[in-house]
Amino acid sequence: MCVVRDMISPKKYAKAAKVLPKGFKTANEFFNYVYNDPDMIWMGQNTNHLHDRDGVMEAMIASVQDNDYCKYPPPEGFPRLKELVMEDLGLGSEYDILITAGATESLYLCANDILEPENNTITCDPGYLIIDNFASRFGDHVKSVPIYNEECGYKLTPELVRENLDKNTKLVSLVDPLNPLGSSYTREERKEFKDIAEDHDIYLLHDITYRDFAHDHQLMAEVCPDHTVTVYSFSKIYGMAGMRIGAVIGVPEIINSIRTIVVNDLGTNLVAQNGAMAAIESKPKWIDRVKNTTRQNQDIIKQAVDQVDGAHIAVYPSDGNMMAIDMIDTGVTPREMADYLIERKIFAREGSYTSKKFGHRYLRVSFSIPTTQVEYFAKCFLEGMEALKGSK
Template sequence: MISPKKYARAAKRLPEGFKTINEFFNYVYNDDEMIWMGQNTNHLHEENDIMYSMLESVKNKDYCKYPPPEGFPELKDLILQDLGLTEGYDILVTAGGTESLYLCMNDILDPTNNVITCDPGYLIIDNFASRFADHVKSIPIYNKECGYKLTPELVRENMDENTKLISLVDPLNPLGSCYTKGEIKEFADMAIDNDLYLLHDITYRDFARDHHLVAKYAPENTVTVYSFSKIYGMAGLRIGALISAPDVVDSIKTIVINDLGTNVVAQKGALAALKSKPEWLGRIRDTTRGNQKIIKEAVDNVEGAYLPVYPSDGNMFVIDLVETGVEPVNIAEYLLKKKIFAREGAYTSKLFGHRYLRVSFSIPQEQVEKFAFHFEEGMKALRSK
C-alpha cells in the first residue's frame, strides 16, 4: 500500500520538463489536442446563444464600460429564478464561485471561530477559512459508512460552541456524492438551532439526479454559492454569484474589493446561458451520464481499481487505485503523454490523495473512449514495471 506521506512527496513533483505549476498549466491549456479531464470543466457546448451573445457583446464594444457593481439586475433575477429563490433573497454577482467563497469566509468568520469541512473536498475552502477563523476541522469522509459525504451525524460529533460555519459542496468535488432532502433539512435545522452558517456550494447542481437547496429551509443561515464554470461551460470567463438573506449579502458587500463590477462579456454570456438552458441541459446531462458508464467499464477491467461513488451526481468522480499498486501520480503522467489531462488525488485530499485519480467527463464521448483505452493500457504497463 502507498503511504500518504510518500504520495505527498511524489505529488509535489511536476511532470518532466516543467519548472513551475504555471508553466505546466500553460502547456496543458495551449495544447489543442489535449483531452481536458483534470479540472471538471465542460466541453460539451456547441455554437449556441451563449457564444453568440458574447461575440455580439465584443462587437458592440460593451467592454469599454463598467457594468453595474452588483451585477446586471436581469442576470440577478434569472439566477434566483433558476434556483426557485424568488422572494426574501439577495444576490451578488462575482468573478467566479471562488470569489464568492472567499468573500463569505472573510465576512462571516472571526478569529474565535472554527469551520467544518470534509476530506476529500475542495481544499481552497480550507485555505480561505484558515485565514479568518481560529482553525478548520476537516472531517475524513472517504468511507462507505458515511456514504462518502459529510453527514449531519459527523458534524454533530465534531462541532462545538465556536463552530460558525459548515461547508457543504453539493454534489461534492471530487467524489460526486450528493445530499438527500432529509439530510439537507437536518443540516438546516442544525444551523438554525446552533446559530451558525451553512456554506452551500452548488457548483455541480445541474449534473445531479436530484438536488435540494438548504436555503429553502434555513434562508437566514445559508449562503449559496453559484457558478457558471461547469454546467454552463464558462470556466475561463470567471463568473459566479452568492445568494443569501438581504442582511447577509449587505454585510458581504461591505468587504467587496471589485466594486466596478464583474466581466461584462461574461455577464452577457451568463444571461444567454440561463435563457437557453432548457435547450441544451438534457443533452449535456445525458452525455455525461453515458460517459460515466464508459469509464466504469474500463475501471472494472483493471483488477483492484474501483469507483467509490457510482453513479456520480457531478461531472467527475474518483478511481481508487490503492489495491493496484499503481500510484495516481504515475498514471496521471502516463495519460498526459497520451494527451489526456487527469488529476491525482493530492489536489483534493490531504489524507486520501494517495488512493485515487480524479477524472471529469463532461467532454465528447470519443474523448472518453480514448481515456478508457489508455487508462487500461497504462495501468497494465505500470503494473508490469
C-alpha cells in the same frame, strides 16, 4: 545610505498540494502547457466541453463587437442576470444576490464576512481545499473531517458535523455534489443540517457548483434560509470556466453584510455577464443533452475501471461531472497514471489536489467532454495499467 528593509513573509494557510507531472517546475508552467495544447483532452479540472452553438459564445462575441468592454458594468451585476439566476434557482424576492468573478470569489467573500478570528470551520477531506484555505485565513482553524469511507457515504454527514462542532464553530461547508467524489445529500440529511444550523446558530456554506449534473437536488436556502449562503457558478454546467463568473445568494441581512467587504466594486466582466445571460436563457434547449452525455460518459469509464483488478470508483453513479477512481490496490499510483496519461494528451488529476489524507488513493477524472474522448481515455487507462504494472 542603504536602508535594509525586512522582506514580506509569505502567509501560511491551508493550501492544496499541486503535484506536478515530470518536467514541470511550477503549476503555472504546467497549466500553460496544458492550455496551449489544442489536442489535450481536458479531464483534470471538471470543465464542461459539451457546448456548441448554444447562443453563449454568440452573445459574448456580440458584446465585444459592440465595444461594450470599454465601459464598467453595474457593480453588483446586470439586473437581468441577477433575475435569471434567481429564476433558475426558484428563489423569490426574499433573497438577495451579488454577481461575482466566479464561485471562488463568492467563497472568499463568505469566509471573510462570516468568520471571526476565534471561529472554526468544518469542512471535509476529500473536498475542495480552497475553502479550507479561505477559512483558515479569517477564522481560527479548520476541522477537516475524513469522509473517504462507505460508512458515511463518502460525504460530510449531519452526524459527523455534530461530532466535530463546538461553541466556536461558525461555518459548515457543504459542497453539494462534492468535488471530487460526486456524492450528494438526501432531503432528510438537508433537514438535519437545518436543525444543526438553527440549534447552534451557525452558517451553512452551500456550494452548488455541480448542482445541475445531479439526479436530485434541493437547495439548503429553501430549507434553512436564514443560516444558508449559496454559492453559484457558471464554470461547469454552462461551460464558462475561463470567463470567471458566479454569484452569491442569501437573505438580505447576509448579502448586505457581504456588500461591505466587496473588493471588485467596479463590477464583474461584462462580456462574461452577457454570455451568462444567454446561457441561462438557452438552458432548456441543451441541459438534457449535456446531462445525458455526461452520464453516458461515466458509464464508459466504469466499464473500463471494472476490468482492472484492485480498482474501483468510490462513488457511482456520481452526481457531479467527475469521479474518483480508487487505485490503492492496483500496484499503480495515481501519480504514475496521471504522468502516463499526460504523455497521451489526457489531462487528469491525481488525488492530492483534493485531499491531504487520501490523495494517494485515487485519480480524479471529469467527463463532461465528447464521448469519443472518454472512449480514448478508457482505452489509455487500461493500456496504462498494463504498461505501468509491467514496468515494475
